Amino acid sequence: MHFNNVSEPVIRRMPKYYRQLKILHAEGVDKVSSATLAQLMGFSASQIRQDFNCFGGFGQQGYGYSVELLLNEITNILALNKPYDAVIVGAGKIGHALANYNGFEEEKIYVKALFDIDPKIIGTVQNQKPIYDVRELESYIKEHEIALGIITVNRNSAQEVADRMVNAGIKAIWNFAPIDVVAKVPVENAHLSDDLYVLTYRMNND
Amino acid sequence: MHFNNVSEPVIRRMPKYYRQLKILHAEGVDKVSSATLAQLMGFSASQIRQDFNCFGGFGQQGYGYSVELLLNEITNILALNKPYDAVIVGAGKIGHALANYNGFEEEKIYVKALFDIDPKIIGTVQNQKPIYDVRELESYIKEHEIALGIITVNRNSAQEVADRMVNAGIKAIWNFAPIDVVAKVPVENAHLSDDLYVLTYRMNND
DSSP, X not given: OOOOSOXXXXXXXXXXXXXXXXXXXXXXXXXXXXXXXXXXXXXXXXXXXXXXXXXXXXXXXXXXXXXXXXXXXXXXXXXXXXXXXXXXXXXXXXXXXXXXXXXXXXTTEEEEEEEESOTTTTTOEETXXXXXXXXXXXXXXXXXXXXXXXXXXXXXXXXXXXXXXXXXXXXXXXXXXXXXXXXXXXXEEOOHHHXXXXXXXXXXXX | OOOXXXXXXXXXXXXXHHHHHHHHXXXXXXXXXXXXXXXXXXXXXXXXXXXXXXXXXXXXXXXXXXXXXXXXXXXXXXXXXXXXXXXEEOOSHHHHHHHTOTHHHHTTEEEEEEEESOTTTTTOEETTEEEEEGGGHXXXXXXXXXXXXXXXXXXXXXXXXXXXXXXXXXXEEEEOSSSOOOOSSOEXXXXXXXXXXXXXXXXXXX
16 A cells, blocks of 8 residues: 555544554454544544545444454554564663663564664663664664664764665664754654643643 | 643644754854744744744744744743653653653753652662652652653553542643553653654655
8 A cells, every 4th residue: 555645644643543443452342433433532533534534434434443454454554564673873761761662562663773882882782682883883774674763862963873874775764862853764853852841831821 | 921722733833943943042043034944944934923923923023033032932931931840650761761861951840759669679869860669659749849740650550640640739741651641630641653653654655
């Protein structure tokens, strides 16, 4: 499957459907109506039907959706039906937290190695994942056909790391440095603090 | 200042303006037009003017905005002009990464303590922050008038921790457990993996 021209807000809602359907599936629920999904997720039922229509609809809405079929469809849409190998550049606290996060392997995303510049940790192993010298980054990405590059270095080095990843053939970048990196491959710049600022706003305005 | 009825997408863009203006301010830029901001941020100039109008406008657009004044206004809107004390419940890898993240103190958000159930780490200190028994959570929140509760426990315990925080008087919750917690105070449920799923989508559809 390949989809074009799906709008950004719709794409960003798909992971939320995916999570909700995984929960329903784990609970053994067979069928779910757009009305029930709407109630569970805080979207309107018509929003949900519109979103699904961007990908062809997923079956007869009057009888409700099959949870398993819907989960399979969305798994395919999000391209989570195949494995991805990843590397983390920057073996600091955030790098370690991500290297230890079990949720990735549930989705068949495998962190194969970390890279750093610190000679004290190069050559050590973190949660069964080796930490290599960042000078080996390009050759490792090429040799192991790594798809996903995760950046957890500081603000000043993030763009350079992104450039090196792309030159070595990485397919997508997930950046945790507090600066937006740009690349010709898909990039997600995580800005954890943005959520925090929404919270401080709401604490004072809700 | 107190704002009502500002729409969710506008609120979510305010942290992005805040970050961009901090960068411009640090670079010594005095004035910025909505056109330049638009170019830097990938929004349209009219979007930016509309967003700012939700909060009263911020001065004459023909002459450009004063970066310093605009930054001050948005700092006030996001209520980042005052300090907040925070606690982290769950002193695992994510808890440690957050306890060590320096970006919080830049915004006057002070993580005062961590809480856990593991006797092996209770009583130890992490980056100058004590780790206490989670049984002391309520009394600590009350005694120290903690505003922000950060949850980094597992999926099964997250809602209970949120309930306990709210009962003890916490004002907002930032949840990193992979489940949506609900509370009568403002909550942000961080779902890091959602960004990752957008990446896997884009890798296959862009």
